[in-house]
Amino acid sequence: MLPVVSIVGRPNVGKSTIFNRLIGKRKAIVHDEYGVTRDRHYGQTYWNGIDFNVIDTGGYLPDDMDVMVVGIREQVHIALEESDVILFVVDADHGINTLDKAVANLLRQQDKPVLLVANKADNEERRMDAVEFYELGVDELFPISAISGTGTGELMDRITELLPVIDPEIEDPSPKLAFIGRPNVGKSSLVNALLNDERSIVTDIAGTTRDTINSKFNYNNKDYILVDTAGLRKRTKVKENIEFYSTVRTARAIQECDVAILMLDAMRGFEDQDKRVLREAEKYNKGLIILLNKWDLVTEKDTNTVRDFEQYIYESVPMLDYVPILTISALNKQRIHKVMDVAEQVIQERKKEITTSAFNDFLEGILRERPLPMKRGRQLKIQYATQVKTNPPVFKFFMNTPEDLPANYRRYLENKIRERYKFTGVPITMVFRQK
Structure with missing residues (x-):
């Protein structure tokens, strides 16, 4: 595994902008609205001959008990546990506030190198004023501008000096399984059930996962990468820029995966949006699976219920009648490992060669x-x-x-x-x- 650098701090100090600057890609959603980055977001970068992973985290609020804020707080703690070096980001434009001090108190409990990054130091005056942040008790301060890149070279130099030496690895060949579908159908719940780990924030708020999250998973002695995507919404409902970015990112996840697993809410049926995204995955020649989640909530069932639902779906997309359909309950973990068995079958079918x-x-x-x-x-x-x-x-x-x-x-x-x-x-x- 590559060494890991995590980026933490209070909301809206530019963590995602720094993340994008460090990995050299516009991968994390960047927006002025508070709370845009909700889950940990991973990226890989290279500097001074060293490859390492970077984790972008949501804004840390120590005392707010809102369900989303609590989830973000847990994500930050998990990111810190995974890290080799921690970047503590503050805002050079606004100076120190009580939330910065709360983050500093959290980081003092970590037995890991912490670099204090004063972002938005866009001019000489702000760079000079950044010395006030030494009050937070971190020894090494780096005034930078993530937008312009000023100071990021020196920061990257110091990061690579602190990282443990790990032998470089080739690109991960593990097949990628992308869980796609409308918001609140249970994608994150299924990924968490498979991982047996609270890797994503799971609540009943539609659209919780806004960025894609990749997790390594071993099943039957085979490695896979599970990709939990943002919930796809009908295009007419994508009004916020961040929701639009998430939809685009889901489309990219489809393009980069090996198998696209479309999750449906068995109580809501098969809607036009589901048909569209399924055809999108077919267009890119991805392996395809359909999951009917929340099957435990379907109360009126008999021996023909599954068959009737399958027929309903196949009649809706008659050219896609080769796609396997499974009924599961992510919440109760019913038949969730059957998903992996069928995914492996589809992977092997994609590799089939006929003389x-x-x-x-x-x-x-x-x-x-x-x-x-x-x-x-x-x-x-x-x-x-x-x-x-x-x-x-x-x-x-x-x-x-x-x-x-x-x-x-x-x-x-x-x-x-x-x-x-x-x-x-x-x-x-x-x-x-x-x-």
């Missing part, structure tokens, strides 16, 4: 069963086909006039491929080229 000879023998049989039609007085012919890619699977067909191949015959070919080779939960790409 060219076997595939052409199969193709010859289905062409005999349903010959290609005539177009403009010419008989359409597929000479041969081959799988040109795995993970995800791509098949290339060579024929005389591919532009004349009807859409219903393409669908027929895909149905026959699935009938023979399954590819459960995996979109199939078929490319037709003129020989």
